[in-house]
Amino acid sequence: MTATELDGRRRRGNASRQATLDRAVQLASTEGLEGLSIGQLATELGASKSGVIALFGTKLDLQLATIEAARSVFIATVIEPALRVQRGLPRLWAICELWLDYSEARVFQGGCFFRAVSAENGSKPGPVRDTLAAIDVDWLAFIERAATSAQPDLPRLADAVQLAFETVAIMDGANTASLLHGSARYYELARSAIRDRLIALGADSAVLSRPAAPTAAPATG
Amino acid sequence: MTATELDGRRRRGNASRQATLDRAVQLASTEGLEGLSIGQLATELGASKSGVIALFGTKLDLQLATIEAARSVFIATVIEPALRVQRGLPRLWAICELWLDYSEARVFQGGCFFRAVSAENGSKPGPVRDTLAAIDVDWLAFIERAATSAQPDLPRLADAVQLAFETVAIMDGANTASLLHGSARYYELARSAIRDRLIALGADSAVLSRPAAPTAAPATG
DNA sequence: ATAGAATACGAACGATCGTACTATTAAATC
DNA sequence: GATTTAATAGTACGATCGTTCGTATTCTAT
Numbered sequence: 475m476t477a478t479e480l481d482g483r484r485r486r487g488n489a490s491r492q493a494t495l496d497r498a499v500q501l502a503s504t505e506g507l508e509g510l511s512i513g514q515l516a517t518e519l520g521a522s523k524s525g526v527i528a529l530f531g532t533k534l535d536l537q538l539a540t541i542e543a544a545r546s547v548f549i550a551t552v553i554e555p556a557l558r559v560q561r562g563l564p565r566l567w568a569i570c571e572l573w574l575d576y577s578e579a580r581v582f583q584g585g586c587f588f589r590a591v592s593a594e595n596g597s598k599p600g601p602v603r604d605t606l607a608a609i610d611v612d613w614l615a616f617i618e619r620a621a622t623s624a625q626p627d628l629p630r631l632a633d634a635v636q637l638a639f640e641t642v643a644i645m646d647g648a649n650t651a652s653l654l655h656g657s658a659r660y661y662e663l664a665r666s667a668i669r670d671r672l673i674a675l676g677a678d679s680a681v682l683s684r685p686a687a688p689t690a691a692p693a694t695g
Numbered sequence: 696m697t698a699t700e701l702d703g704r705r706r707r708g709n710a711s712r713q714a715t716l717d718r719a720v721q722l723a724s725t726e727g728l729e730g731l732s733i734g735q736l737a738t739e740l741g742a743s744k745s746g747v748i749a750l751f752g753t754k755l756d757l758q759l760a761t762i763e764a765a766r767s768v769f770i771a772t773v774i775e776p777a778l779r780v781q782r783g784l785p786r787l788w789a790i791c792e793l794w795l796d797y798s799e800a801r802v803f804q805g806g807c808f809f810r811a812v813s814a815e816n817g818s819k820p821g822p823v824r825d826t827l828a829a830i831d832v833d834w835l836a837f838i839e840r841a842a843t844s845a846q847p848d849l850p851r852l853a854d855a856v857q858l859a860f861e862t863v864a865i866m867d868g869a870n871t872a873s874l875l876h877g878s879a880r881y882y883e884l885a886r887s888a889i890r891d892r893l894i895a896l897g898a899d900s901a902v903l904s905r906p907a908a909p910t911a912a913p914a915t916g
Numbered sequence: 917a918t919a920g921a922a923t924a925c926g927a928a929c930g931a932t933c934g935t936a937c938t939a940t941t942a943a944a945t946c
Numbered sequence: 947g948a949t950t951t952a953a954t955a956g957t958a959c960g961a962t963c964g965t966t967c968g969t970a971t972t973c974t975a976t
Contacts, residue, residue, distance in 0.1 A: 483922045483973050490923075504818045508730060512964065523964085525924045533964060584818040589871075593814030596874035597725045597805040607875050639872070639884045640865060647864025650810075653817035654828050663860045674895060704943050704952045711953075734932065744934085746954045754934060 491529050494519060495543035498536065502544075503584030506594040507537045507602060534601065541605055544587040551576050553616065563627035563672070563681050566620040570641060570668050571684070574661050577649040585649045588613075614638050629676040637671075644668055712750050715740060716764035719757065723765075724805030727815040728758045728823060755822065762826055765808040772797045774837065784848035784893070784902050787841040791862060791889050792905070795882050798870040806870045809834075835859050850897040858892075865889055 497518055502510040512533060516523045530536040552572045559568040577586050584590045588609060595603045621634040621641075631637060648664035651657075669682045718739055723731040733754060737747045751757040773793045780789040798807050805811045809830060816824045842855040842862075852858060869885035872878075890903045 481922090481974070486972085487923060506727065506729075506815060508727075511962080513962065522925050524926070524966085527965070528922090528924065590814060590818075592871065592875055593811060594727060596871060597811075603875070610872070610875055636884055636887060639868065639881065640888045643868025643885075643888075644861060644864045646871065647860065647867060650813065650817060650867065651831070651860070654813055654824070654831055660860065663857055664864075666857060667861045667864075702944070702952090707942085708953060732932080733934065743955050745936090745956070748935070749952090749954065 487529065490521075490525075491539070492543075494521075494526060494529060495540060498540040499544045499547065499587060500583050502537075502540050503582035503587045503590050505584075507540065507591050508594060510537065510540065512536070537602055538605060541591070541602070541609070544582070545609060547581060548576070548587070551581055556620075561623050563624040563677055566617075566624040567672070567682050569617060569620055570645065570665070573645050574648060574664060577645070578652065578658060578661050585653045586646070589646055589649055614642060617641055624677075627677055627681070628672065631675045637675075640671065641668055708750065711742075711746075712760070713764075715742075715747060715750060716761060719761040720765045720768065720808060721804050723758075723761050724803035724808045724811050726805075728761065728812050729815060731758065731761065733757070758823055759826060762812070762823070762830070765803070766830060768802060769797070769808070772802055777841075782844050784845040784898055787838075787845040788893070788903050790838060790841055791866065791886070794866050795869060795885060798866070799873065799879060799882050806874045807867070810867055810870055835863060838862055845898075848898060848902070849893065852896045858896075861892065862889055 494515065498510060498515060501515060501518075505511075512526050513523050516526045519526070526536075527533075530539055552569070556565055556569045556572055559565045582590070588606065591602075592606050592610065595606055617638040618634045621628075621631065621637045625631050625634070644664045644667045648660040651660040665684075669679070672682060673679050715736065719731060719736060722736060722739075726732075733747050734744050737744045740747070747757075748754075751760055773790070776793055777786055777790045780786045803811070809827065812823075813827050813831065816827055838859040839855045842849075842852065842858045846852050846855070865885045865888045869881040872881040886905075890900070893903060894900050
């Protein structure tokens with residue numbers, strides 16, 4: 475049954491949904507999921523309010539779909555490239571480089587999408603916060619696993635949870651400060667902080683150099 | 696001229712302004728400065744919309760006044776108590792303890808006021824962002840000075856700017872994570888991270904113990 | 917051919933937003 | 947006591963919010 479793929483109506487709808495979400499993630503990253511307004515979104519897309527709402531149902535549904543769309547972008551930009559890097563310390567370091575590049579490149583206008591909307595919804599119970607919290611748990615767990623896998627290269631690593639927390643905090647700090655002050659130098663501070671931390675844990679500093687493994691296939695070297 | 700102090704009209708106005716701002720900072724810490732609505736604020740205060748707006752002028756003025764009010768609270772809660780602690784490493788450590796307590800105690804419902812509203816306004820140019828950026832610069836500089844003063848107690852400290860950045864990032868990370876996941880354990884992770892970092896710089900671990908100097912006058916010891 | 921589903925639009929809804937204008941009350945100044 | 951100033955309320959304005967309803971269009975399935 476290729477029916478689902480061939481249905482012209484659904485294909486058209488999915489294309490519209492994707493185009494809508496492409497704008498929605500950008501808008502939400504700067505205005506927040508609350509500030510993401512259906513009217514503004516429709517105007518920017520050259521569509522009608524009712525058309526947009528018809529595609530998603532309610533505003534809450536749109537917000538959740540927007541989060542999911544941002545997650546896809548994040549996975550393609552950070553997670554998957556990191557998984558192509560050699561297990562262990564190289565991958566742990568690649569995660570940091572990839573994340574800092576993702577933030578600095580403003581893949582989302584407002585910096586890291588999840589940092590922007592988590593700050594907005596951190597103290598507001600509801601399905602939005604629950605979803606964001608679950609994504610954050612996944613993200614922390616991903617780094618914890620990478621840290622644990624890097625343990626052979628980090629002889630003095632005692633607590634992967636602690637290291638994951640610190641790493642995320644440092645990266646988020648660079649994201650926030652660079653946005654607020656319009657300066658890229660915080661990314662260097664973050665890189666230094668993490669590098670020094672890993673070296674203190676016994677890492678071979680040769681592994682922790684720029685540039686990170688490129689997104690392309692394993693290089694010739 | 697004690698005229699300003701004695702004017703009953705202005706006294707009444709200032710009292711109203713203060714009561715309004717007391718609610719405004721709480722609301723803004725959870726809803727953001729954009730989500731801070733004059734109507735809702737008035738309703739919660741049992742006042743009228745026009746009465747609230749008359750006290751502040753425009754919404755932008757209200758937002759700026761709210762930031763200033765939050766700053767006063769922050770200074771009284773963190774900065775001033777820290778300045779009562781002995782210069783050097785004890786003060787640097789006290790700043791961290793006081794900030795983490797300030798965040799954990801939910802002096803503002805939404806955690807640290809400035810983290811909440813900075814995330815909201817980090818990518819939106821304007822006077823609000825400028826004010827928040829200036830406050831953040833002050834805050835970072837305050838910690839840098841404390842770190843520099845602690846240099847005799849931190850023989851391996853090479854870069855106070857780097858240390859200030861990391862310290863703030865770790866504390867902010869605890870604030871964000873504790874809000875999102877409704878757990879206090881991130882504050883312990885932050886304390887551990889900063890303590891270990893300071894010890895790595897050569898700090899005497901005896902200085903880095905709980906509890907921090909109480910807010911009260913210099914203790915008998 | 918026709919019934920049904922999915923996409924899209926336009927118009928209108930009640931609610932709330934920030935703001936402006938007017939009026940009333942209380943306090944200070946002359 | 948009259949005038950000025952500040953604080954507050956009341957009302958109304960235009961804009962925008964999310965949502966609903968009716969309808970036209972496009973494609974699939976019978």
